[in-house]
Amino acid sequence: MASKRVPTVTEIGPGTSALHAAxxxxxxxxxxxxxxxxxxxxxxxxxxxxxxxxxxDGRVLANASVMRMRLLLEGREVTGYQLGAVGSLPSERGRGLARAVMNAALAHCGDAPVLLFANKSVLEFYPRFGFEPRRQTLFSASHVARPGETAAPQLDVAEADVRARLRMLSDEGLPVTERFGARGTAAIASWYAANGFARPLRALSDDAWVFTEVEGETLFIDDIFARAPFDLRAALPRLIDRPISSIQFGFTPERWWPGAVEAGEDMEADLFVRGVPSPREANLFPVMART
Known part of the structure; x- marks a missing residue:
């Protein structure tokens, strides 16, 4: 019996522009x-x-993407990877193509830590490659605040100079969390903005930008890009357009709001990890650093 042919896998990077459209x-x-x-x-x-x-024939039939990341694990920075856009066209499923691209992607990662956020329809797929599920915890805080006289201006991520500044703050500034997070994630945040998935980006100063928005009486703070620590509590009146009574964080807020409490498991975050040590305390990988 003839052996089953292993599909050829092509690597696509920033210089392979001919395949970007595909x-x-x-x-x-x-x-x-x-x-x-x-x-x-x-x-x-x-x-x-x-x-x-x-x-x-010029079409991508299956794919597994890899984002190299500067992961923060309990304050220690390590090179790691995050997978995304894993799958195959509906017409091509059942041919082993997803397995082939996963094997190629993981070979690229080597022995480095790897993480991914899975879609609920494929939760049984990733353990076959050595991944294990990891709990993610939501964090919130009860806090009453009213709008101040001067609102922090909103920035447009579609503008090249805004994205350049965001990259600088992300590369050189503080990671939003050191418990389980990453530095240099501006390109991921810009993807959310390009797709209309990001909350508004507001500038408290040239060196402190926040993705945030009020819904009901809750302020959602998804990410903070800052060169240095600042008093988030004092800055809140500039980030809200109506009174709030609570805050929901899109990351582990040990630096920005030490009194935040665990608010249950994040049921939308099906995180899988391989070679990533478990943090000693509850954590939430930043929502705007997920691919």
């Missing part, structure tokens, strides 16, 4: 709410982002 088309077909076109046009596809794809 990758973007694949994403729109498999993940109907996601798109990479605008993000790519913005020039945000950098050398940290690689995709491993089965390509046939």
């Amino acid at each position: 990758f973007c088309d694949y994403v729109s077909r498999v993940f109907t709410r996601a798109d990479f076109r605008r993000w790519t046009q913005w020039g945000e596809w950098n050398d940290d982002y690689r995709t491993f794809a089965v390509v046939d």
Whole structure:
């Protein structure tokens, strides 16, 4: 009996622009709410982002993407990777293509820590590659505040100079959490903005930017990009347009709000890890650093 042919996997990086359109088309077909076109046009596809794809006649049939990251694990910075956009076209499923691209992506990662956020329909897929589920915890705080006289201006991530400044703050500034997070995640945050998934970005100063928005009486703070620590509590009146009674954090807020409490498990965050040591305390990987 003839052996089953292993599909050829092609690596696509920032310089493989001839295949960018094919990758973007694949994403729109498999993940109907996601798109990479605008993000790519913005020039945000950098050398940290690689995709491993089965390509046939100019079409991407299956893919596993890899984002190289500067992970923070209990204050220690290590090089790690995060997988995303894993799957295959509906018409190509059952051929082993997803397994082939996963193997290629993981070979690229080597022995480094790897994490991914899975879609609930494929939770049984990733343990086959050595991944294990990891609990994620929500954090909140009861806090009453009213709007101040001067609101922090909103920034437009579509502007190249805003993205450049965001990159600088992300690369050189404080990671939003050191318990389980990452530094240098501006390109991921810009993807959320390019897709319309990000909350407004507001500037408290040139060196302190916050993705945040009020819903009902709750202030959602998804991420903070800052060169140095600042008094978040004192800054809240500039970030709200109506009174609030609580705050929900999109990260572990040990630095920014030490009195925050655990608010249950994040049931939307199906995190899987491989080679990532478990933090000693409850944690939430930043929502705007997830691919």
